[in-house]
Amino acid sequence: MTLAGRSAIVTGASMGLGAAIAERFLAAGASVMICARNAKELESQRLRLAQSHPSARVRAHRADIAKVDQVDSLFTAAVDAFGKLDILVNNAGVYGPMGSVETIPWAQWVEAIEINLLGAIYCCRKAVELFRPRGYGKIINLSGGGATSPLPGLSAYAASKAALVRFTETLALEVKDCGVDVNAIAPGTLNTRLMDQLIAAGPEKVTRALHARMVKAQAEGGTPLEVGADLCVYLASAASDGLTGRLIAAQWDPWPFEAAIKQDIGGSDIYTLRRITPSDRGKGWDKT
Secondary structure, three states, rough: OOOOOOOEEEEEEOOOOHHHHHHHHHOOOEEEEEEEEHHHHHHHHHHHHHHHHOOOOOEEOOOOOOHHHHHHHHHHHHHHHHHOEEEEOOOOOOOOOOOOOOOOOOHHHHHHHHHHHHHHHHHHHHHHHHHHHHOOEEEEEEHHHHHHHOOOOHHHHHHHHHHHHHHHHHHHHHHHHOOOEEEEEEEEOOOOOOHHHHHOHHHHHOHHHHHHHHHHHHHHHOOOOOHHHHHHHHHHHHHHHHOOOOOOOOOOOOOOOOHHHHHHOOOOOOOOOOOOOOHHOOOOOOOO
């Protein structure tokens, strides 16, 4: 799963999973442009990565992906630095306000949608502009549990992540005939700053069940960041060519997929979001 000769943008890469993805990409031979909103943290991460991989090309560009002009500047900087772009990883994201939808600050709810959904989609748009003429490219969107189950108290996060998966499926069909693969991943329960924020919010805002699950996951260490990062390497490599429009769980799904399994996935609705009907659950009261 080499990435030699490939160049990537990884958003939200000043720490946590984004930094781990950048690390794995560099180790696999890619050139990487990392971005985040905090310039000091971003430069610190660039220095660390450059020291760890002295022969690799790693650049940093401060950008808030919710700002169109800053995303434009980010993509221009990446192409100027590397000559081309092959991979986009949309990792930047926030939980947004925590609490019931009628009590949380509305401006914060909207901001979470702007970052998690609109910002990621605009980054995809910029990537496709570069990928389509070349007939190749890889887009990886970070989703997760917010897309697959309700999350009371985290409505902006849940709504944005579910929407991002459906956008992933839709964009994959739009660009399927021009060699661009678009996938989403669920990296697992990560012991990062986001988990700290969720636990600090308390069970009254995020439900006792979710809070207890996060406390337990943090005590056990959570899913290692490297698991999701390695899945990103696979999806960014030629080994995954043709696998597109899927939500893949880093911790639970049997990737890398053999050729026959990839073919099965491509001809089915496996790893997609779908409505469950009565007949799917053995009930006989569907309308006929």
